[in-house]
Amino acid sequence: MFDFSIITSWVHGMLTSVMPLGLAVFIECVMVGVCLLLMYAVIAVVMIFMERKVCAAFQCRLGPVRVGFWGLLQVPADVLKMLTKEIITIRRSDKFLYNLAPYIVILASVLAFACLPVSKGLEVLDFNVGVFFLMAASSIGVVGILLAGWSSNNKYSLIGAMRSGAQMISYELSIGLSILTIIVLTDTMQFSEIVARQADGWFLFKGHVPALVAFVIYLIAGNAEVNRGPFDLPEAESELTAGYHTEYSGMHFGLFYVAEFVNLFIVAGVAATIFLGGWMPLHVAGWEGFNAVMDCIPGFVWFFGKAFFVVWLLMWIKWTFPRLRIDQILTLEWKYLVPIGLANLLLMVIVVVFKLHF
Numbered sequence: 001m002f003d004f005s006i007i008t009s010w011v012h013g014m015l016t017s018v019m020p021l022g023l024a025v026f027i028e029c030v031m032v033g034v035c036l037l038l039m040y041a042v043i044a045v046v047m048i049f050m051e052r053k054v055c056a057a058f059q060c061r062l063g064p065v066r067v068g069f070w071g072l073l074q075v076p077a078d079v080l081k082m083l084t085k086e087i088i089t090i091r092r093s094d095k096f097l098y099n100l101a102p103y104i105v106i107l108a109s110v111l112a113f114a115c116l117p118v119s120k121g122l123e124v125l126d127f128n129v130g131v132f133f134l135m136a137a138s139s140i141g142v143v144g145i146l147l148a149g150w151s152s153n154n155k156y157s158l159i160g161a162m163r164s165g166a167q168m169i170s171y172e173l174s175i176g177l178s179i180l181t182i183i184v185l186t187d188t189m190q191f192s193e194i195v196a197r198q199a200d201g202w203f204l205f206k207g208h209v210p211a212l213v214a215f216v217i218y219l220i221a222g223n224a225e226v227n228r229g230p231f232d233l234p235e236a237e238s239e240l241t242a243g244y245h246t247e248y249s250g251m252h253f254g255l256f257y258v259a260e261f262v263n264l265f266i267v268a269g270v271a272a273t274i275f276l277g278g279w280m281p282l283h284v285a286g287w288e289g290f291n292a293v294m295d296c297i298p299g300f301v302w303f304f305g306k307a308f309f310v311v312w313l314l315m316w317i318k319w320t321f322p323r324l325r326i327d328q329i330l331t332l333e334w335k336y337l338v339p340i341g342l343a344n345l346l347l348m349v350i351v352v353v354f355k356l357h358f
Contacts, residue, residue: 002298005121032124036114040262047261049075050308051315058319079254087250090152097151102248102255104144109259109266111137116269117191119279119299131179131189134270135172138225141259142168145244148256152247160243163233163326167224170333171231174221177341181214181348182207182274195278200285202277208356210348215275217341219313222267224329226260229318233326265311272306279303 011031015024049064049072056063064071089095114124115134125133142165149161183189185207186197197203203211224231245256272278279299283291324332350356 002119003121004119008121036110036124040110040113041258043265044258044262045075045079047265047311048078050311051261054312054315055319058316082251082254082257085250087252088247090154090247093153093247094151097147098247099252101144101148101151102245102252102259104147105141105259106255108137108140108144109262111140112266113262115191116266116303117195117273117278118303122279122300123192126190126192128188128190130191131183131194134191135176135179138263138266139172141263148248149244152244154247157244157246160246164227164244167227167231167233167326167329170330171221171224171337174217174333174337174341175225177338177345178214178218178221179270179274181210181341181345184345184348184352185211191273191278194274195280198277198280200283202275202280202282204275207348208351210344210351211275213340213344214348215271217337217344218271218275219310219317221333221337222271223314223317224333226263226267228260228264228314230321230323231329232318232323233329264314265307268310268314269303269307271310272303276306276310277302278306 012024012028015027019027052071052074053063055061064074067074067077090098111125112134115126115130115137117123117126127133145168146161146165149157149159149164152158182194182203185203186194188194188197200206204215205211207214223229227233245253248256279302281291281294281297281299281302283294
């Protein structure tokens with residue numbers, strides 16, 4: 001498995017050989033930021049196109065077919081349209097918070113995105129409390145949504161923001177319990193170490209029943225966390241908007257739209273990292289020839305393949321089940337997912353204490 005730290009170390013050595021250390025580190029940070037934002041934008045475009053195609057397939061429709069081959073230029077055309085549309089400022093709104101809200105949502109999304117280990121040695125943020133940092137960073141997005149609804153000076157936007165905020169804050173608890181279940185199994189919160197512990201088998205398979213239950217809870221709660229169907233209560237499909245950003249136009253609306261899709265990828269990426277081995281290839285004990293072939297596939301291919309598989313599962317859920325009411329959404333979380341998550345966490349503790357895992 002190729003280690004990208006060889007390349008990053010070479011770049012660091014080359015820069016420090018021709019300039020002071022402080023300047024070299026600054027240039028490296030700029031390069032990492034540019035690459036991160038570029039990958040963020042590319043994944044957003046891919047996700048939007050994938051959503052349309054998957055939705056069309058489930059509903060026996062064609063999806064984008066006219067603009068470019070197989071409709072590939074439809075999303076760039078939509079992005080261009082969004083960039084050129086006028087940004088309207090609402091009268092009597094809190095202009096500072098109104099303009100700040102979409103950037104808070106994007107900031108939270110980018111910080112969480114930077115925590116994903118794409119391949120061996122290819123992590124932007126990798127430290128011993130990485131899981132804790134990711135959950136804290138992703139929680140900032142709730143603040144942006146609440147600010148968007150409140151600063152718009154629109155009671156309907158405020159109601160939509162409150163319902164969305166209540167939903168996101170509630171389901172963060174189930175996400176935390178699911179991830180904590182795997183942390184108990186691995187005894188670490190560092191993403192690279194979690195992936196390394198799965199070299200001899202992915203946690204979904206070697207974590208027994210608690211890992212499987214945690215995976216299912218995580219998929220349900222992650223879908224609700226990013227306001228995806230059937231938990232997309234703030235959405236109004238006939239108007240193509242959501243309650244909290246009803247008053248946003250142009251690229252301000254586009255930022256909310258992009259963040260929603262990339263947040264879906266982040267949820268899938270975390271699931272792939274924690275439960276499906278991340279960039280780690282599929283290894284079967286005793287099958288040395290098979291394992292050698294799997295090792296020839298680059299780590300980033302494994303990561304993106306697993307992440308987009310989980311994305312496909314979440315899109316399948318969205319376009320299969322009908323939308324729930326707010327009372328049904330909160331009942332599912334507080335009466336079912338939280339108690340099951342707590343019991344499952346206790347079960348994982350028993351499995352680890354008595355060494356019942358593989």
